[in-house]
Amino acid sequence: MTQHQHTNALVTGLNQQSLAQLPSHVDTPSYDRSAVKAGIVHIGVGGFHRAHQAVYVNELLKTPGSEQWGICGVGLLEGNRGLRDILKQQDYLYTLTVRHPDGKIDNKVIGSMIDFLFAPEDKQAVINKLAHSDTKIVSLTITEGGYNFNPATGEFDYSNPDIINDINNPNDPITAFGYITAALKLRKEQGLGAFTVQSCDNIQHNGNVTRKMLLAFATEQDKNLSEWIEQNVSFPNAMVDRITPVSKKSDIDYVVDAYGVSDEWPITCESFTQWVIEDTFSDSRPNWDVVGAQFVTDVTPYETMKIRLLNAGHSVLGLLGSIHGYGTIDETVSDELFATYLRAFMDKEVTPNLEPLEGIDLQSYKDTLIERFANPNIKDSLARICSESSAKLPKFLIATINENLVQGRDVSLATLVIATWCLYSDKGVSEKGEKLEIQDAMYKELNSYAQETQTSPIAFLKLTSLFGKLEHNETFTAEYKKSIAALYAPNSKIKAIMQAVLEQKSN
Template sequence: MSNNQLKQANLANLPSHIDIPRYDRSQLKAGIVHIGVGGFHRAHQAMYINELLQTPGSEQWAICGIGLLENNRSLRDILVKQDYLYSLVVRHPNGQIDNKIIGSMIDFIFAPDNKQKVIDKLANIDTKIVSLTITEGGYNIDPLTGDLDLDNPDIAHDIAHPNDPKTAFGYIAAALKIRKANNSQAFTVQSCDNIQHNGVVTRKMLLSFTAQLDPELSQWIAQYVAFPNAMVDRITPVTTKDDIDYVAQHFGLTDEWPITCESFAQWVIEDNFSDGRPNWDLAGAQFVTDVTPFEKMKIRLLNAGHSVLGLLGSIHGYGTIDETISDKGFSDYLRAFMDLEVTPLLDELDGINLEQYKDTLIERFSNPNIKDSLVRICSESSAKLPKFIIATVHENLAAGRDCSLAALVIATWCLYSDKQVNQQQEAIDIQDVMGDELAEYAHQTTNHKLSFLKLEGLFGDLMSQAAFSQVYADAIEALYSPTSNIKNIMKNTLENKQHALALETK
């Protein structure tokens, strides 16, 4: 093994500006078993644990990673070679870079090689928390019913073969069955995925799964297992060769899978655990009794803000979030949307100054060191916009408020789905499971301005609400004009809104 390989023995050789673990990793115990060791986990939860471990007294809260999929094999090989260490390159909007080595992971089990070892690790009483970043797809939710998709082949397999699991739920159920049989304390199941009410969703899916598998176990889980909801936030792009080269140059060590992320991180957690928890609040997380208003703030401002920039910027011809928001016309429009159509719907939150939060969002979106592509942002808009933007429209209409800024974004989504080119006539790469259906309804717009709104599964009754349909039709007319220019349309829409508000306040 090379002397310039990232591993425990070589940490002492690192330059002094590299932040390395200042705790004795040989004394750590894996109280957390994490399923789905992707970039976000390594930039978020594992980072919080790393910071907590710098203070003595939390040694029992290190992490054992679990890889369920065959494509996790290379990650396992790299982590083993590197003593489970990896680099975290934190890029600030002003160009400052924080270089860290994260040491909070002390083991990694590759399930395809030894499924029983995973089950035994989860069942071991030292495991207090089983956490998840398995993406929305890993929860196997039926998009039509919101229930567990029992027809999914892997779910069906795990119900039929409980000792040969493939899914996270299969492994968790097998381990909890052992805990129940041994009359042991249940562990907490903690979702760290970017899903609204992620704890509620995880509980619902696991109980549905175990109800099919073992009804008595399902009742035991419902009684004894905690599923805390949490709101997670940190932009973490996919690792590139440039990231690997940066670490080699600035650390003087080879890290085959470093992580780059933005400087902002947020984690708001409901304080509901089965068998103890780390003091994550000492590392910057926030414990609350109800995460709902924090989730609403993030979804309606950050996630919606991404979609506003993504759709409008794509039609103009921009490629990334930072490129789009560096254009004052787009940043002004986004800030007005956040201030005038979202903020009035949000609750006051402990520890959160909404004006500062919005300022921070603009700064984060502007970060030139985090290249977030509009194609990624706009992918699966049919799953995102009902939660991010359309819910805001319905609430504003119910309160008798104008929603013309959001109406233009939705009208732009129609144009985006219909023409599938930007205003330079360059093709737009649309990635959406409903793409064909969206295009079908959008294609009818030239004959019927409101045709896109006929997709009631997405829009509800917006077509029949005159306060919305009129401003939407005006936006469609402007967008479909032969001389259409998205920046001019945004400017006119914003000026009309501000003019109307000025008249109201007189």
């Protein structure tokens, strides 16, 4: 997002001082921000963190006695410089526009972040902050890619040049693991207890994954330290959920009109929010349950439900919709055929693999999902949904396919999505001839394998780091070849193919 000068030169920028002049309908921090300490250091301050965890903290800070739970943000990448500059200029305040499906809007200013450190400028300052005795929780939203595991094996990737740097240069880290390990080493040397490492990323068993990857890294760097981490550091699993589109210029304009101040990096999100957290912390923790989070002993079934229904559902709409030429999730699911296809996928291919959950009515959860996807006030782009599909689909969709194949169940709906991903990676254009905006760390491999499809229909499946042994499963490959033949036929139309698969499914 670029800095924005509103046409009205009299508009003040958002900061601590301008809070007083906001209209009464804007919910502002009612607590004394100068008394707040950073008990949480958050690495990877993106839109999702600012619409989710930071909002729970903001609400908690309104409860007396919670002032030790403020957030210090950390940006590890050069690309975070602009965000740092904007947040600093705004006293780390930002606006949150919560858009309900019925058009109602809640306007909030979030004040839970009280500082932001930009690692490329001062690495030691970040290590010291993480190691500080006030820091009880180090939380992460570093996307799937940031955890540095091989998607097919789930093992740590030691070949990553940044990881090689961090293992050999403990005091000059680049990655989240490098910083966290350096800080834990300092804590151990100073006789301080460990902090909790809390992943807030959309990854199944995110705490277990973080633990496994950090220990793999630390063992390679310092065996003694790694044993101390294993014994002292908690990595609670959590399930997180809130749809948060990328901020656009129209969001900036909206804030000026609604608030009378300008915010250069506002956040818009849906009204639904969910956070289910495993109650295992190394040290004290915030009472997030007071403000709507749920502490449980086992997060697994909750996250499985969400990843297989919501995240996979997003990918189903994202890939099929992109090929048809739609641009956003709400536009796609408002098309009855796409909504029917998605619901059939959720009911017939996902639900049979899910176990019943306390406090969750699965049918109404699925109804709510479709309502959330159809929210016309949340313009979530398909390009964002499809970005980094190589990191998402093995967990979201391919896992469901594998389970159904083991159980001898039909996988035709999900198979069409995988075949569509091949076409998407190969041609990169919609049926309308528009170039698709594809962002994926594995794009070169995806494209090169997909391009062989004309000569070998299952070429794409030979990318075993993503598909494992699917190319050898005859039931799957028979279905996949059928989808590929239909998609690659001259003048093929995705909607006609979807219709045919739905009809086959109901027979």
